[in-house]
């Protein structure tokens with residue numbers, strides 16, 4: 446980084462996130478929260494008209510709103526270095542992660558992309574190779590690792606605070622796909638239930654990969670072997686809408702991971718519980734500021750962000766004094782801000798944001814669960 450860039454917002458372009466899209470707007474709020482980004486370009490939709498419409502709503506210079514991500518990368522690369530984008534945010538359906546990621550990295554841009562990394566291990570490997578050969582940075586927005594109490598749990602578990610880990614339980618339950626809403630054209634359901642766009646996993650890829658990444662992130666252990674069972678409770682559905690997985694961990698723990706989108710009434714029930722020889726930790730996304738810390742021989746305690754007793758990692762991800770709830774947007778912003786700091790060469794946290802390697806593991810996890818459930822046997826990961 447040249448000295449004149451120091452402290453300046455990162456100039457960024459977005460792929461996806463057009464009118465009516467879900468996560469693109471969340472990414473834009475996350476990048477705005479700490480003033481570390483300037484969104485100056487975009488190819489917001491596969492429809493050029495919708496891309497322009499999004500650009501107008503965002504107040505962008507029409508010359509920087511492109512008809513396709515290919516045109517955006519070409520157009521931006523042709524601009525003087527101090528004007529062109531430095532990074533690309535990719536918020537398209539899963540099958541449009543690989544193309545723009547590889548092309549952006551090879552064109553010299555940093556990439557921040559949503560999960561799952563892509564739709565096959567072979568394509569994941571190509572993204573990882575492009576990140577390596579280009580020397581550019583790559584972040585994957587497994588946003589739940591941006592919650593302060595997740596970092597508190599991680600610090601506690603990995604410093605031996607609950608003893609040797611024996612049991613791990615990761616659960617991600619939603620209910621919004623209990624009916625075949627894709628058949629009436631619901632935008633988010635439409636591509637998520639089409640294997641050519643979602644990849645081979647349904648609920649498994651969409652939310653199971655979040656639970657998997659969070660489990661490995663907090664426990665510090667890797668899943669080494671698994672036994673999977675997938676279901677499509679909606680009979681016409683071409684991907685799973687429910688998956689159950691038995692797990693063996695590298696440190697000897699065992700446990701389960703469940704991902705379901707047919708739990709009627711359940712909103713965004715991501716829950717992580719880890720128990721060791723001396724106690725445990727329990728956390729739920731719908732109540733993210735409470736971390737329950739269980740002790741073998743004592744009462745449990747609830748730790749909350751913004752208090753002096755929390756560890757350095759959680760403290761560094763908290764903006765407000767205790768009692769002022771922070772949540773989804775702040776967690777996302779923590780990933781974005783850590784990425785901007787890394788781009789600017791500033792000092793950062795350990796494990797500031799989820800990496801391309803974690804994305805590769807997520808894709809390998811999807812494939813292993815599918816292989817296991819098809820072969821009805823344990824599979825190595």
Ligand SMILES: NC(=O)c1ccc[n+]([C@@H]2O[C@H](COP(=O)([O-])OP(=O)(O)OC[C@H]3O[C@@H](n4cnc5c(N)ncnc54)[C@H](O)[C@@H]3O)[C@@H](O)[C@H]2O)c1
Nearest residue numbers: 461462463466467468488489490491536537538539559560
């Ligand atoms: N981290 C999270 O918590 C989280 C939550 C939701 C979605 N996601 C991920 O974000 C991604 C997008 O999901 P969503 O729910 O926002 O989907 P969405 O359908 O709401 O939005 C996708 C957007 O991408 C655009 N698009 C599609 N093809 C394109 C192309 N070739 N060029 C440019 N734009 C294109 C669409 O027009 C749309 O604007 C998915 O990978 C999903 O898994 C992550």
